[in-house]
Amino acid sequence: MDIDKRKRELVKEFSPALENYSLKTKIWIGCLVAIILVGFYAFLVQLINGHIVTGMRDNVVWGIYIINFIFFVGISYSGAFISGILHFFKTPWKNSVSRIVELITVLSLIIGPIFILLCIGRLDRLHYLFLYPRIQSPITWDIIAIMTDLVGCFIYLYLTFIPDFAILRDNKELKVAKWQKKAYRILALNYQDTTEQRERLHKITRTMSVMIIVLAIVAYTVLAWIFSLTLQPGWNSTIFAPYFIIAGLYSGVGVIIISMYAIRKYFHLERYIRKVHFIAAGIVLLVMSLLFGYFTFSEYFARWFSHKENDVHLLDTLFNRYFWEFIFANYIGVLVPIVILFFKKFRTIKSITFAAIIAVLGLWLNRFLIVVPTLETPYLPIQDTRAEFVNYSATWVEYSLSLTGIAAFCLLFTLLIKFVPIIPMSGIIDYERDQKKYNKRQPKKAVK
Amino acid sequence: MKSNLMKHTFYASFIAILLFSNLGFAQQEEQKEEFDVRKYKTVYKFNSFKQSDNSRLLEVSFIVQNKKDRKDKIPVFEAEIYFYNVLNDEELLLGTAFTSKEGIAKLTLPSSQNYELDEDGFINLTARFIGSKGLKSAKKSLAVKDLHLELNLKEIDSVKTVIVKAYTLTLDSLQTKVPLEEADITIFVKGMLSNMPIKEGSIEDGVFEFEFPTNIPGDGDGDVTVIANIEDHDEFGNVAQEKFINWGSHKITPVKKVKNTLWSESAPLWMYIVLSILLLGVWANYIYTIFNLFKIKKEGKSINLATEE
Numbered sequence: 175m176d177i178d179k180r181k182r183e184l185v186k187e188f189s190p191a192l193e194n195y196s197l198k199t200k201i202w203i204g205c206l207v208a209i210i211l212v213g214f215y216a217f218l219v220q221l222i223n224g225h226i227v228t229g230m231r232d233n234v235v236w237g238i239y240i241i242n243f244i245f246f247v248g249i250s251y252s253g254a255f256i257s258g259i260l261h262f263f264k265t266p267w268k269n270s271v272s273r274i275v276e277l278i279t280v281l282s283l284i285i286g287p288i289f290i291l292l293c294i295g296r297l298d299r300l301h302y303l304f305l306y307p308r309i310q311s312p313i314t315w316d317i318i319a320i321m322t323d324l325v326g327c328f329i330y331l332y333l334t335f336i337p338d339f340a341i342l343r344d345n346k347e348l349k350v351a352k353w354q355k356k357a358y359r360i361l362a363l364n365y366q367d368t369t370e371q372r373e374r375l376h377k378i379t380r381t382m383s384v385m386i387i388v389l390a391i392v393a394y395t396v397l398a399w400i401f402s403l404t405l406q407p408g409w410n411s412t413i414f415a416p417y418f419i420i421a422g423l424y425s426g427v428g429v430i431i432i433s434m435y436a437i438r439k440y441f442h443l444e445r446y447i448r449k450v451h452f453i454a455a456g457i458v459l460l461v462m463s464l465l466f467g468y469f470t471f472s473e474y475f476a477r478w479f480s481h482k483e484n485d486v487h488l489l490d491t492l493f494n495r496y497f498w499e500f501i502f503a504n505y506i507g508v509l510v511p512i513v514i515l516f517f518k519k520f521r522t523i524k525s526i527t528f529a530a531i532i533a534v535l536g537l538w539l540n541r542f543l544i545v546v547p548t549l550e551t552p553y554l555p556i557q558d559t560r561a562e563f564v565n566y567s568a569t570w571v572e573y574s575l576s577l578t579g580i581a582a583f584c585l586l587f588t589l590l591i592k593f594v595p596i597i598p599m600s601g602i603i604d605y606e607r608d609q610k611k612y613n614k615r616q617p618k619k620a621v622k
Numbered sequence: 623m624k625s626n627l628m629k630h631t632f633y634a635s636f637i638a639i640l641l642f643s644n645l646g647f648a649q650q651e652e653q654k655e656e657f658d659v660r661k662y663k664t665v666y667k668f669n670s671f672k673q674s675d676n677s678r679l680l681e682v683s684f685i686v687q688n689k690k691d692r693k694d695k696i697p698v699f700e701a702e703i704y705f706y707n708v709l710n711d712e713e714l715l716l717g718t719a720f721t722s723k724e725g726i727a728k729l730t731l732p733s734s735q736n737y738e739l740d741e742d743g744f745i746n747l748t749a750r751f752i753g754s755k756g757l758k759s760a761k762k763s764l765a766v767k768d769l770h771l772e773l774n775l776k777e778i779d780s781v782k783t784v785i786v787k788a789y790t791l792t793l794d795s796l797q798t799k800v801p802l803e804e805a806d807i808t809i810f811v812k813g814m815l816s817n818m819p820i821k822e823g824s825i826e827d828g829v830f831e832f833e834f835p836t837n838i839p840g841d842g843d844g845d846v847t848v849i850a851n852i853e854d855h856d857e858f859g860n861v862a863q864e865k866f867i868n869w870g871s872h873k874i875t876p877v878k879k880v881k882n883t884l885w886s887e888s889a890p891l892w893m894y895i896v897l898s899i900l901l902l903g904v905w906a907n908y909i910y911t912i913f914n915l916f917k918i919k920k921e922g923k924s925i926n927l928a929t930e931e
Contacts, residue, residue: 309897310889318897322904329911336918363915364922371918378914385907392900 177367180603185345188595191441192342193349199588206585213578216571217292225295227571234549234566239293241541242576245425246286246583247320247397248418248537251390252426253279254327256458258387261334262380267454269601270447274433276331277590278426279386283324285583292575312400319393326389330382332361336375337600340365354593367600394419401544407484408477408548417469424462425537431455431530433587435523437596446597449523456526460515463533467508470540474504484553491547495565499539507536659756662686662696668749668762670859672769674849676733680705680716682749684760685725697725701751705729708746708763709738716747743767743793769802769858773850775834775867782834782869784809786850788825788861801828805852811838812847812864825852840870 195203220227230237257275260268294300307314339362342348343355365371395415402414411417431452438447477485492500511529514520546566665687671679682703688694701721706713716735719727727749737745744765753759772787786809788802805825809832810817821832830850840846849864 308889309893310886315897318901322901325908326904329908333911333915363919364926365918366922366925368921368925371921374914374918374921378911381907382911385904389904 177603177607180606181341181599182345182347184595184599184602185341185348188597188599189348191595192592195592199592203585203588206581206588209581210578210585213575213581216574216578220292220571220575221297227569229562229567229569229572230293231563231566233552233563234546236293236545236549237566238542238568238572238576239289241538241545242579243286243289243293244397244418244541244545245538246282246289246579248394248422248541249426249429250279250283250286250327251323251394251419252423253282253430254323254330254386254390255423256426256430257330258383258385258390261383262387266605267451269598269605270451271430271434271455272334272601273594273596273598274437275430276334277587278429278433280324280327280331281583281586281590282429283320283327284586285579287320287324289575289579312396312403315396316393316400319389319396323386323389323393326382326386330379330386333375333379333382334598335361335594336363336365337367337372338594338598339363340367341599342594357593391419394422405553406548407482407488407551407553408544411473411476413469413473417473420462420465420469421537421540424459424466425534427455427459427462428530428534428537431459431527432534435527435530437591438523441591441596443597452523452526453521456515456521456529459511459526459530459533463508463511463515467512470504470508484551488547488551491551492543495550496543496547499543503536503539503543507532507540659686661689663689664698664757664760665695666751666760666762668747668764670747670764670766672766672771672859672861673730674862674864676770678731678735680729680731680747680749682719682721682727682751682762683725684721684727684751686757697721697723698757699723699725701725701727701754701757703727703729704750704752706748706750707738708748709740712738713748714738737768739793740765743790764859766859767857769852769855769861770799771850771852771861771863773848773863773865775848775865775869782836784821784832784834784848784850786825786830786863787828788830788852789828803827805855805858808851808853810849810851812849817849834869836871838870839872840868842872844868844870844872846870 228237228239253275257272257279259265260272260275291297291300303314303317307317339358343358343362348355365375395418398415398418401409402411404410434447434451434455438444474489478489510532514525514529550565663686665683665685667683669681669683671681673679684698684701684703685695686698687696698721702718703721704718705716707716708714716731717729719729721727739745744767746763746765748761748763751757751760767790770789770791772789774785774787776783776785786807788805788807789799790802791797792800802825807823807825807830808819809821809823810819820835820838823830823832834848838846845866845868847864847866848869849862852858852861854860
């Protein structure tokens with residue numbers, strides 16, 4: 175196999191996505207920028223007036239910012255987990271999804287913690303967290319875990335990009351901006367795809383893939399502990415950490431399926447992202463939905479059965495004030511994906527994507543139901559019982575900044591897939607090289 | 623979840639509520655005008671309480687009650703009540719008091735107050751409301767004997783004992799103590815919200831005695847206030863006496879010093895060790911990865927140089 179020729183073919187195949195910005199792309203980017211600008215205005219309003227412009231008050235101190243944080247960070251950790259597994263076990267179909275997963279991992283880990291900053295009332299005191307950290311506080315653990323994980327994910331993502339940067343650097347026919355070529359040259363780190371370099375890179379990528387699986391579990395466990403180590407009704411649970419990990423994986427697989435569908439459709443990558451990939455991802459989603467349903471049932475059943483006064487009060491709130499949200503999050507969000515994915519004949523690309531959308535929406539509402547109703551049912555009755563103090567209602571500022579987070583995620587994703595091919599070219603070459611070696615090793619069948 | 627865009631609706635609703643509530647007030651005023659005094663009867667009660675400092679509290683409760691609907695009770699507010707000590711049709715004014723919003727008028731007479739007594743030793747008291755435009759005059763009288771209550775809290779053979787003595791004084795100049803023959807008495811311990819009864823019994827031959835329970839915690843310092851109370855007695859009315867003593871079982875046990883608290887300056891040692899090992903392991907791997915990247919770069923550079931040569 176002529177490797178250089180194959181590299182040129184692949185660059186030629188993926189170059190349109192890197193070279194041209196179609197009108198559709200420009201409109202898409204324009205819309206995202208517009209949403210971000212509105213969000214920036216909302217941020218200024220919040221910065222000038224303080225948290226009074228949000229729905230958060232003395233009682234409900236955490237609103238949809240923290241829900242978005244948990245949601246994005248959950249997606250990131252599940253992405254890291256899945257990506258690590260794909261690399262470590264050299265899954266045959268990893269080339270089709272690994273870059274999507276890696277980009278989702280890093281971008282959601284960048285966007286998620288920004289919501290924490292929006293949630294902090296006194297940003298001017300943020301540096302105190304680093305100047306006077308309390309090691310015994312789960313918040314400090316979470317900060318350390320997120321920062322360590324972010325660095326790890328960046329390194330890991332970069333490792334998987336290096337061979338592709340080298341391919342793009344070496345291709346003279348690629349018509350991209352000068353700065354982009356210069357960037358490829360710098361980022362490729364003189365990688366020449368020699369056996370020694372390749373083996374070294376594979377070795378460290380493999381180690382990092384294990385590292386980020388462990389980090390994802392540790393970091394999301396720590397995030398779950400922020401809730402479960404308090405005595406609040408609805409939070410104080412021993413199964414919260416595994417429950418969070420399963421929930422994160424459930425939403426993460428959902429977002430990956432949605433992204434796979436959008437990218438396949440937009441870049442016409444039907445050859446690479448095939449139905450078999452959707453079915454495989456769908457089965458993972460089915461397993462996750464079953465596990466998530468099991469954990470959710472165990473969690474609420476134990477609370478209901480124990481008849482603890484505050485838990486009963488919380489369940490009353492969930493089944494009355496948040497009835498439809500509860501039904502969507504914990505019934506529709508679990509049962510609909512199970513029904514679609516369980517029966518073979520329902521497993522089409524569109525229905526699997528639909529199941530993923532339902533799962534993601536259900537998961538976001540599930541996070542909402544974990545955070546807000548608990549804060550609305552505190553242990554001690556509050557003195558001033560104005561409705562706005564007891565009950566949480568998100569304002570336009572919070573919605574706008576939440577949409578900005580999603581828009582920023584989509585914008586960065588769009589820009590990154592304009593910088594590197596969404597299907598790793600080096601992965602395809604490695605796969606073909608391995609296949610060739612494998613075929614050589616096979617004894618030739620005797621011909622009669 | 624609703625947005626702030628609803629604020630205007632909120633303001634409109636608020637104004638509407640204000641308007642309607644004003645209408646409500648107007649309706650109430652109309653109802654007030656419709657108040658028919660003939661439908662109500664006067665409930666006028668008079669009581670005497672001899673307090674622990676030997677002062678006497680005279681209390682009148684003055685309300686009007688709907689003749690048909692007994693739950694419909696309205697206190698009479700700011701009605702002036704005249705309190706008299708009566709002897710042989712002669713009324714001696716003790717003082718006056720106005721009824722409160724709850725319809726209660728109170729007059730406290732000091733322990734040094736001299737009363738005119740009848741031949742049987744009773745103090746005859748009258749509380750009178752002289753009447754107003756809407757309400758007829760009202761009057762209530764009662765007769766009480768002056769009872770002296772002594773409360774003694776003693777430790778007898780290490781047993782905490784409550785001894786209550788009740789007596790009257792003879793009318794002659796000798797003022798000899800005459801023990802009370804029989805009366806029901808209740809002993810309480812003063813609480814934050816209400817008094818807790820600890821013993822009910824009868825005074826016989828002027829004495830009531832019992833062992834103070836050992837399971838009363840008292841306040842933070844173990845102090846208790848013991849109250850002896852004779853209630854609604856036919857001859858003596860209400861008589862109370864109280865005393866303060868350190869008889870509570872509450873002991874301040876020093877709080878065991880908890881090493882790890884929310885406000886501890888440092889975390890437990892194991893936490894530092896675990897965190898350090900974890901972080902060192904992870905960051906060492908990062909450094910190892912970056913070191914390998916530099917090696918890749920270096921190898922590539924040497925290949926480039928070789929190709930150029």
